[in-house]
Amino acid sequence: MTAPRSIAVIGGGQSALAVGYFLARLRRDAAQGRRESAPEFELLESRPEGGGSWADMWPSLRLFSPADFSSLPGMRMPQSREDTASAPEVVDYLRAYAQRYELPVSHSEEVSQIRRGGDHGFEIDATSGTRRADVVVMATGTWGRPFVPSVPGIDDFGGRQLHTRGYAGPAEFEGLRVCVVGGGNSGAQIAADLEPSADVTWVTRRIPRFLPDEVGGRELFAAATQQVEGHSRGVADLGDIVALPPVRAARGRGLRARWDLDRLIPTGVRWTDGSETPVDVVIWCTGFRPDLAPALSLELDRAGGAPQVRSDLTTASASVPGLYFVGYGDWCGPASATLVGVGRMARATVADIDSRYR
Structure with a gap:
């Protein structure tokens, strides 16, 4: 040819x-x-x-x-x-x-x-x-091509919804009640970014898994390569979230995730135990x-x-x-x-x- x-x-x-x-x-x-x-x-x-x-x-x-x-x-x-x-x-x-x-x-x-x-x-x-x-x-x-999962009640929620790609910083959310959905790095970073100035509820599918503080890009790249090439268990066994300094700081101030979301309701979110949390904004950090x-x-x-x-x-x-x-x-x-x-x-x-x- x-x-x-x-x-x-x-x-x-x-x-x-x-x-x-x-x-x-x-x-x-x-x-x-x-x-x-x-x-x-x-x-x-x-x-x-x-x-x-x-x-x-x-x-x-x-x-x-x-x-x-x-x-x-x-x-x-x-x-x-x-x-x-x-x-x-x-x-x-x-x-x-x-x-x-x-x-x-x-x-x-x-x-x-x-x-x-x-x-x-x-x-x-x-x-x-x-x-x-x-x-x-x-x-x-x-x-x-942002992805938003099919969460029950998503069309009933009366507040604002946006995806990671629409997030431009914490200024416009100051004083608001914000639900950040996503257990990856974008969810952790945005929740940490908002935590000093907004009332943040962080929602994940399971308990967040933070990588050891000393693990960075070099180790992640090596682990990912080995995982795909079949030589090790790879990144999935290290954890999901890189603990960058702002994330560690927010975690130190008390930022915690919940993983018991049941559905969205017109005024916020409902948890599996039937309790509710009022929310103004939902940010989908879902990939x-x-x-x-x-x-x-x-x-x-x-x-x-x-x-x-x-x-x-x-x-x-x-x-x-x-x-x-x-x-x-x-x-x-x-x-x-x-x-x-x-x-x-x-x-x-x-x-x-x-x-x-x-």
Whole structure:
């Protein structure tokens, strides 16, 4: 098969940038005479500016690990003023990363549909028009597809409801009664963020499991990799929540979770013992699903709800040649949804494209 003339990377966040880095290396090698040619490529980003979904996150959100274990390939994240980087610092890093490697990111390009373009290749409908590509790498992440569980009474609640992606900080909730639902890191961090100024009720499905205070991003990445590769019991046996300093502080002030929610009622929540707690706001910190809407017109074989990928390289679609998935979670590479983990699968993706289509 001949080398691809063009590669479209759908997305402009951390996963797309990591793929772009390795594609840019092919371009550099061609310019320096170490290979005959390199494919043209473009990153199609729906946002008007760089930073990916990190630009939409609340300012106090912090990474789990220091810069050494929170970096994309080729460029180390600068040391933070605190123990770990905040969301605005990650945004600055991602924008500097794209600029340093001169990655061809086209902003404000919302991709609405990807379809087969004849005998081979793809047609991509985007904001500025339709373009063709021989290979498509899906790197849209999950931020665009928030998940809210089917909780009894959810439609009866008379107050405000929002998801993690709509949370911009504690200022607008000062003095309010807020129910934060979710036992993961976002739930713990948002509950801790609100605790000094709001009346917080934190709800989880089970007793929250905090990782030991000394466990950070490096240990999590190693455990996740071993878990997916079948070499250990992995992260699930360490715990669910990283005890960052703000979370530890809120816990020290008495922040506790309840896991006996029965249903929502018009004025708040009802517990399994029949008692009720009045609530003004419910914040659903209940996770996300892969945002693959542009590729739904393709006939994707699925396994466990996710697109099925080849066993020899986990980012390549098993049913659509030339289609790849990077950064959505363990089903497309161990720890691939993290800054430190996506580089490995980005490298493997570009290597596979180069070997199969040259």
